[in-house]
Amino acid sequence: MKITRDNLCSSIVKEIAEISGENVAGCYQCGKCTAACPVNTVMDILPHQVLRFLQLGLVEALLNCNTIWICASCFTCAGRCPRGVDLPGIMEALRLILLRKRGFSRIKAGVIPRVADKGMPEQALVSAFRKYTR
Amino acid sequence: MKQLSERIKEAAFGSLSSGQVEMVIGWQKGPLWWQSFPAFITDPGETASLIWDPFSVSNLNKYLLNEVPKKKIALFLKGCDALGFNQLLRDGRVEREKVLLFGIPCDGLVDPARVEATGLSKGLLQVKKEREELVFYYKEGQRKAPARDFYYSKCLSCRYPNPVTCDEMLGEAVPCQPLERFANVSKLEAASLEERFTYWSRHFSRCIRCFACRNVCPACSCRECIFDIAEPRWLGKAKESGETLFYHITRAYHVAGRCVDCGECARICPLGIPLAELNRKFIKDINELYGEYDAGADLDKEAPLLTFKSDDPDVSA
Amino acid sequence: MKKITKEKLALFWELLARRATLYLPLQEDGVVNFAPWKNGARVNLRENSLVPPKNVFFPQAETYLRFQTGAKKLQLESLEPEEEFILFGVRPCDVASFTILDKVFLEEPVDGLYAKRRRLGTLVSLGCNEPGETCFCTSFELEPAFAPGADVMVWDMGEFLLWEAQSEKGDELTAKINELLDEAAPEESASALSLRNTTAAGEAAAGCQQEWNTAGLQEVLRGKFNVELWEKLYHRCLGCGICTYLCPTCHCFDIQDFSRGLEGERFRCWDSCMFAEFTLMASGENPRPTQKERVRQRFLHKLLYFPSKYGLYACVGCGRCVRKCPVHLDITQVMEPIK
């Protein structure tokens, strides 16, 4: 894999930094975020790896992973990060880039009746749509 | 050997008559076939009495401790003697510039006991070495036998038949074909504790403390030996097995890492105690634990008990 | 004269050992030495012992006093040998050595320990059939196959041993073991005499090369204290104690104490004039400072001082020192230049 300054400082990297307001260079890869994450077992790229990918400018891999969707923004990682990096904010930025810039929708209204159980509060559905769709 | 004998006489004559040395130490012959002994010659006219024969076993270099030459002393060194000389040098007991060394390549010397054991000694007048054979002379005639069959066992395992140091070599280097020298040690190591104890107790029980093993040893060169010192008296004079054991342990321990394995201690012991095996146990252990070391030959290496490595094997049980 | 066949020897040893401690020339690791016989020991009647049998009468170390010191009082207890013993197989030269030791230890003041042991021991001598290469007992007018000082004289005649008591003690011993002895036939008895004659005819005749004419030696040596020979001779001496400890006539000893806390014992032990500290004084002074004086002392003691005092040489020609001296300071040779 070739690493260049262009990759490292590509516009999308800058955009993520802008949206999240975070400097990914702040992370020193201790892995506490991953260790604390309640849903790390089902993520394909672990939370600390998300930051490492960003440090290396490997954005595309992140835009294609399930991690950013599995992240429930519970903020455990952010709360425990010794470097004060707001990882949920970065996850959000990645999602937003997909949703806003690329017109991606994570969920479609048609599938809701099948996946939602009856007790699910409507408010959750509404917020899911707000979070996961354009 | 004849030739070597002549060269010894020439070397002795030359160095004495030129005034280069004031004394030559070599060997002379006694009336009995096995009697070859150290000779101290100051008169060039007497050098013709020097000999070299298969019984010139005495190590001459330890005599340097007693002599205080104004000029130099010349002496003859076999391979084993040269190692001993180097050890004396290392221990600061001789001054190199005070000696003139003539090296003698030696492929082995004859053990009179082996001649006696074969019955060849009866009426024997003289033994000479001719190439690989010994010629036994009797009134009635002569007999021949392969020389190596009569060599001291220490000679058969000799690893330095050619002197490692000398000022002039007399004679051509001889080939070195040593037998395994640790065979007996290994055999004992393989025996049980009790067998070993019985073996050594039996041997040590014969010890009469004549101190010949110490006195002949080129590594035992203390001005006053610990065993002779009265205050504090380490070694008592009673015939106690514990004291005898103390003597033999301490003697061997004091030459550990310094013993040149010349085998003189065992050769000289009148009671046939296999003393060299004690020394060899130390040599074998040192080689195994701290790397091969040949006292008297490895002059660039530090003596194993006077150095250490931080990752030496541990002694803790 | 009695005899005993060799098949009966094992039984014979057992019987003797039952009477008293039996010292025999036993072979171990190729070395023959006198030691108390035990069943299974290897008896060697062919070779003389390496260490002379003087150590049976005059052990290398023997404790003779025990003491206990308290805050104020000192308690002493003397010890002396109690055990009867038979010393079998002593060669005539070594028997002669006891005559020399007797001069030292039995003349006034008498040495109690030695005297007691001489009383307790019965001496059985074994005549020599053939002199060894380094033997020169005839130089001192000894007979290789006959020891007048022995209680019993024994000869090895091949198939059997001839046995002849020569003293009261010898008769007593003979009586005790009579059951195993047979009467020797006259021609058998005669063979002992012929053995005596052939061996006494001279060691040279028997193939021995060591013949040493000691005639007038004592006179020759007188006044030779400062001759140059000593200067030449001593160089090769290693200063070990082989010659003195293997000598049947050397008898010098040291007195030492061993203590353990308030208790202790005093013992005497062999010492050797070859050792530097033999004459070392507490002050640090040493009247025999070098090996030269020590070597001279040994030879002059044996061949001049002792005969001057006691009328006989302190050497019996056993040849042990000749054989075992690592540098061949051969007593038969080194005196030659003086003569």
Add this chain to the structure above:
Amino acid sequence: MSVNLKQGPFEPLIIAFCCNWCSYAGGDLAGTGRMTYPANVRVIRVPCSSCVSSNFILRAFQRGADGVVVAGCHPGDCHYTSGNYFARRRFLLLQRFLEFLGMEPERFQVHWISASEGNRFAAVMTETTEKIRALGPNRKLRDTR
């Protein structure tokens, strides 16, 4: 004078040479911590394990010790930097030599005990005593007087 073998059940005598800076202090710590070990062990204080001569060890055996322990600082921690390294070589060779002569190797032991290892001191002394008790009295180098 007796052979110094006491009457009754066998109680071994263990002589321990301890270096002043580590092992002797470790022994002190065992005391301060009121740890226990058998009274069979008697300690001789020396400045350094490199100051313990084979003469002393053999002497102890001659005079009736059934076991001898030399204890020093851990290799690398010598108060005098290198003493125990020399000691390590000397004693390993001696140990193997005594074994070669038929002495039970357990009778002569070397341990590295630091000043902070009071528990180790007590444990080593207890273990050694038990091992030697099991071996029985040493008669091999002992003076019989």
Add this chain to the structure above:
Amino acid sequence: MKRIGVFVCWCGTNIANTVNIEAVTEAAGKMPGVVYAGNYKYMCSEIGQSKIKSAIIREKLDRFVVASCSPRMHESTFRKTAAAAGLNPYLVEIANIREHCSWVHKNKGEATAKAIALIRAAVAKAARDKELWATQIPVEHRALVIGGGIGGIQAALDIADAGFEVDLVERTPSIGGHMAQLDKTFPTLDCSACILTPKMGEAASHPKITLYTYSEVEKVDGYVGNFEATIRKKARSVDLEKCTGCGICWEKCPSRVKSEFDEALSMRKAIYIPFPQAVPNVPVIDRASCRWFTREKCGICRKTCPAGAVNFDQEDEVLQKKYGAIVVATGFDVLDLDDFGEYSYGKHPDVLTSLEFERILNSSGPTGGRLLRPSNQSPPKNVVFIQCVGSRDKSRGKPYCSKICCMYSAKHVILFKEKYPEAQAYVFYIDIRTAGKDFEEFHRRAVEEYGALYLKGSAGKVFPDGDKLLVKGVDSLSGHALEIEADMVVLATAIKAKSDAPQLARLLGISTDTHAFFMEAHPKLRPVEAHTAGIFLAGACQGPKDIPETVSQASGAAAKAIVLLSKENLLSDPCVSEVNESLCTGCLACIKVCPYSAITEKTIEEKIHGKALQRRVAEVNVALCQGCGSCTVSCRPGAVNLKGFTNEQIMAEVDAICL
């Protein structure tokens, strides 16, 4: 007969509960040489001690044993008691019947028997105690500092400020050392020259400091308080007094040689000062490259020197000086990279060591501070820094961490980015070690503010690719093998000991560790002292160090030296080895095992059988001996004995304790 007293302490109930005091006292009274045995509740108390004192007088005791707690506790107390009663304090022995007896045993019978044995041993030892006296050793109140880097300068200044004369010996023509080569210093980014040169000047002008530049220590004899050093002042060929430092000579000199100071990145003349701020500001002639000395032609410098200072006939000068203390501050070298072919160092001009990079950054360096690629003088856009080149590498380099590379690499990143904000820095690291005040923060700034991409892993290969360098590496965090196109590669090369450190160690009689760094007397408690008393260590000659550490160790060494120099006399512990010359054979095995070089050989003359003979024997320097006793065991006949622990004493203890 000796008159020994035994005093058994109850230690309240500490001893008395487990040990039968009366039985012990009675047994002690019967021991050989004991004329008095008593006991008391607290022997160490005032009353206890006065009981001892009065017993000494009443019973005419000439030595005594106290059976009490550990000698490590109260030996010194009872020694004072002895002294107060007029006895030599070394005639006291302690039997430890508390820590080694009453506290560790439960059975009263056993503990009592053992206590008796321990006292018996102490009595046996005491009977052989001799009076010992501390010796006084005069001190020469001058210090020698070897090495004129920041460590040496600091040590010299501190010692001189305390009022002692200091000679500062520097091998090169100027003091300053490696620090003078540096551009900025971490973590403050102070200009190195700005903080160093005032110190250099101060050292040069200090009335108590004498500088010996272009000089080497050739020999050191003597011992603590009394060293005698031989210093060779190499011929400078320029008169120090006459030269004004005007610089005409080196301007005119026609010979050009690679500059050592600039790490061979620039040329200097045959007559030169290593760098503009050199102290002294007096050139030297490098005779190996000077035309006058090689071809006997030229002589321009002599002709042009307005002060007539150039002197081709000058010769080396050898000085003998006496010192009380020596500070060694000889610094470090940079590892030779011959074995590290994968980095293309030496094959491509854009691959540099950190020290070379430092010179390029430096405004007084070969490029005047312009950071340009050496190959084509263009500004670098991508620079790869590789850490641990040869450090932590036990196969080809050094197994230890060079300690300063993480920090200076961060500094290099920052300095580089300051010059080229748009450029990118990459740093390959194995671990980041930033233990130090403000260090971690500094490192994080390089990462976060200056955007350096730190890649955990190493570079496997650096090779030219067009006019670039292709660096193949790995980011082990993400698991990616990487390729980076770089304009420059900077190698954080390992620090190693000076290649001639072992020779200097031999000369000084101090020891080196396996990497040839000088050994401290104790890694924790005596980190600035060498084994040999009176010799102190400062800076990287003892192990990798940064500037503040070097300076503080230098001040520590100086303080130790000052303590020594401020004494009129040294008192030595009397428990040292002594040689019985009549027993000594002269094998000198003792010298080999002595950790303090306290034993030397000497020749004595003696009369043997009327002849005067010379022979060598060992001699113990009581000032250097620390009393370990290792020599005593190496001595076969027992000619060396440790006072207070003689062979005879230990043997007596063994005999007594075994009863």
